[in-house]
Amino acid sequence: MSAKQDGREIPKHIAVIMDGNGRWAKQKGAMRSFGHRSGVQAVREITEGCSELGVDYLTLYAFSTENWSRPQKEVDGLMSLLIKTIEMELSTLMKNSIRLTAIGDLKGLATGVHKKLLGAIDVTSRNKGLNLILALNYSGKWDLTQACRSICGEVIKGTIKPEAIDENLLSDHLSTKRIPDPALLIRTSGEMRISNFLLWQLAYTEFFFTEILWPDFRKKHLNLAIDSFNRRERRFGKTSEQLDLK
Numbered sequence: 001m002s003a004k005q006d007g008r009e010i011p012k013h014i015a016v017i018m019d020g021n022g023r024w025a026k027q028k029g030a031m032r033s034f035g036h037r038s039g040v041q042a043v044r045e046i047t048e049g050c051s052e053l054g055v056d057y058l059t060l061y062a063f064s065t066e067n068w069s070r071p072q073k074e075v076d077g078l079m080s081l082l083i084k085t086i087e088m089e090l091s092t093l094m095k096n097s098i099r100l101t102a103i104g105d106l107k108g109l110a111t112g113v114h115k116k117l118l119g120a121i122d123v124t125s126r127n128k129g130l131n132l133i134l135a136l137n138y139s140g141k142w143d144l145t146q147a148c149r150s151i152c153g154e155v156i157k158g159t160i161k162p163e164a165i166d167e168n169l170l171s172d173h174l175s176t177k178r179i180p181d182p183a184l185l186i187r188t189s190g191e192m193r194i195s196n197f198l199l200w201q202l203a204y205t206e207f208f209f210t211e212i213l214w215p216d217f218r219k220k221h222l223n224l225a226i227d228s229f230n231r232r233e234r235r236f237g238k239t240s241e242q243l244d245l246k
């Protein structure tokens with residue numbers, strides 16, 4: 001069951017496409033890197049907000065597989081910002097009992113970033129509060145591809161029979177295994193696309209798009225998204241009348 005607060009249903013899992021750092025900086029006549037650095041405050045706010053509200057899982061899309069195509073200087077800046085942020089925020093994660101994990105092709109990250117990330121994942125692994133999941137070098141197509149590869153490997157070994165492949169088995173081979181699908185997806189900056197995020201896992205997620213640029217995103221915007229979520233009728237293929245019978 002999802003947590004309730006002020007009579008509102010709090011989504012168990014919220015996923016966020018944090019977008020608009022570059023445009024935010026451009027509006028201020030600043031470099032894109034300033035936008036990325038300023039986005040860290042929004043990450044703090046939404047993490048704290050979700051923690052206070054009793055959200056179980058918060059997945060943040062921090063770097064997509066496609067983001068490697070950006071100018072090398074920007075990619076390097078994002079990676080060093082990631083290292084710095086993990087270092088700086090570790091004590092806060094511990095204080096608030098937040099458990100950090102990551103999804104994506106982590107072996108594709110530079111050694112320094114990978115090590116720092118695994119270190120923080122290990123240190124926070126026994127925390128019992130919010131699960132903060134960073135999507136890094138992530139793409140939904142990559143996730144489905146690696147799941148297929150892993151299942152095929154087991155079929156060849158004989159540990160899985162092809163007839164046993166069903167939706168649950170596929171879910172269990174995705175990088176999000178044991179994590180419930182997001183109930184709510186938030187994307188900032190007015191873009192209305194998935195950008196190769198959790199393709200399988202978003203099958204029945206409620207989408208919330210806002211014009212707010214990521215560095216300006218605050219707890220009040222998170223609350224607006226949750227209010228909007230509460231006004232939705234999640235029918236999962238049924239009719240409204242069927243839901244009223246419950």
Ligand code: IPE
Nearest residue numbers: 018019020021022023024062
């Ligand atoms: C999101 O902001 C951060 C990352 C994708 C890493 P952008 O950098 O995409 O900002 P815009 O879309 O150019 O404004």
Ligand code: IPE
Nearest residue numbers: 017018019061062063064195
């Ligand atoms: C999506 O944002 C990826 C992240 C937020 C990490 P982008 O800004 O890279 O998405 P597109 O390329 O505009 O769709």
Ligand code: MG
Nearest residue numbers: 019020021022
């Ligand atoms: Mg963008």
